[in-house]
Amino acid sequence: MLRTREADVFEGSRSRLEAIAYRLLGSAGDAEDAVQETYLRWQAADREYVQTPEAWLTKVLTNLCLNQLTSARARRETYVGQWLPEPLLAGDPMLGPADTVEQRESVSIAMLTLMERLTANERAVYVLREAFGYPHHEIADLLDITESHCQQVYRRAKQHLAVERARIEVDETSARRIVAEFLAAAVSGRTDELVRLLTDDAAIIGDGGAYFPTLNRPLVGAERIALFVRLAIKPAGAKWDLLGGKPTPFAAIVNGRPALVLVAADRIVGMVVLEVTADGIAAVHGHVNPDKLAHADRRWATCTPGAPLPELW
Template sequence: MALTMTDVDRFESSRPRLEAIAYRLLGSASEAEDAVQETYLRWQATDTDRIEVPEAWLTKVLTNLCLNQLTSARARRETYVGEWLPEPLLAGDPMLGPADSAERRESVSYAVLALLERLTPSERAVYVLREAFDYPHREIAGILDLTEAASQQIYHRAKKHVAEGRARAEVDEAAARRIIEEFLAAATSGRTEPLVRLLTEDAVAVGDGGGKVPARARAFEGAVAVATFMRGLFKPGPAQRALAGGPVDLYLTSANGGPALVAVVGGRVFGVMCLEITDEGIAAFRNQVNPDKLERATRQWAATDHGTPLLRLF
């Protein structure tokens, strides 16, 4: 069915919100774009004159497409090579969506996106719609074909799971920058002890290479193990140079609203290290090096001014 210009404009005005919802649900920008495009095709095929509230209709279609995708993604991730991490979005990416409240900013943080992987698809959908987009439970119930009471129960359960994984308070931007600069000085010193002092006792380091870039199949756990890994990671050597394919420039920026180190080789984003920095120290390093998950970051990097690097490696 041919859409009128009014129908097209209605959809396009909703696209940013739909993409932001889909990204939070799927943890993948490319999959989010596909889900939104499929939503457009269904919008195109329906009789839009019979749709009373286009925003609600589009949100329902998109959310259910994402739920189907999440169900199949769980099966795919069982055979994924190594750890699976979300696709990072650099500062300024419109897919990050609204950031006008602490809850909305936290809902797209890399740490929370990683935690959302532990939820069931329905828990994830309710949490995202309520926490990040402030949908009332009455509307969420209609989108997911639930009762309002069930939506409330699922939300409280999901929020509890996320809160349990976010027990420590994070520091402000200025403090985070100072700690990252101290971390880089310690990591390049060749000594483990200064690194250990900057980490929490239960610190973790996780890498996602997707079988295309070497990354440990399981996370490093504990301050000493993480510090030892970081010391080796930042130590120049033939293996690192061969893997990177050239000098690596490290930039301090923001990804998913939190502090991140971006490794750039010849204008291409080679890796994004998202740091979880708490008032007790650095609690987590989540390193995305799967090139398939860095294509959008590379495009955005090329289109923005990013200043001078903090450090050049190798």
């Protein structure tokens, strides 16, 4: 009975722990591993010395993630091509709280990518404060630093992550409209159609890992992006073979942003996430590394997607 109660305590915190770990690591798989290791340590812990289970679990998880961040960054230095955080479909519990603009912003692909610039402590303080509302004194206890130092770290992190453009909030209807317009412009063969949708300093980043060749570095500028996309998409016949056949396009919300989801042979083979601002699309994030689509694909198999977009290729 005691073991059952201990397991129930942990399960009551699992979703929150996974959401913290995902924001800290940018990887659903790594987040699940960190939470599982936290569970093993919880099972082995001496309960006599655990006064507040939630704080104990959060501290263990955070320290595990900080250690993982060091090794993960070393791995990313040898990562083939460009690295992007793992995309998650709307409704995934790992996305965590989304009640405020700050919480929704902190889990966008663009913000998770920016967080790679932070030190491990800066990232932990920012995530715990901005996304989960922990007071500074609690964060300080979790990280074994003083409260005043915690506040300084938070201010530095906020400065590093300052967002210049206001992001646009989207629902399913507006996401479908934005994605459909982007897809139509991308396959139109006319660069001016796509340029019209992009900001002048828009950037495109592609993550194919070792599986699919993508850009070696971000491509910046609306004209350059439009030309690249036109050449990359048309003609696409032989390229579909790499993805398992010609994909069916869907619109979805991924990490709070409108996204084009490509499905072939009943699995997600690609995602294009659009960072939309009041001035236009400021970033295009392309995900085709199958290892980093597996988590989203499992969720896709259990949800009911809307009607597919018109196949324009």
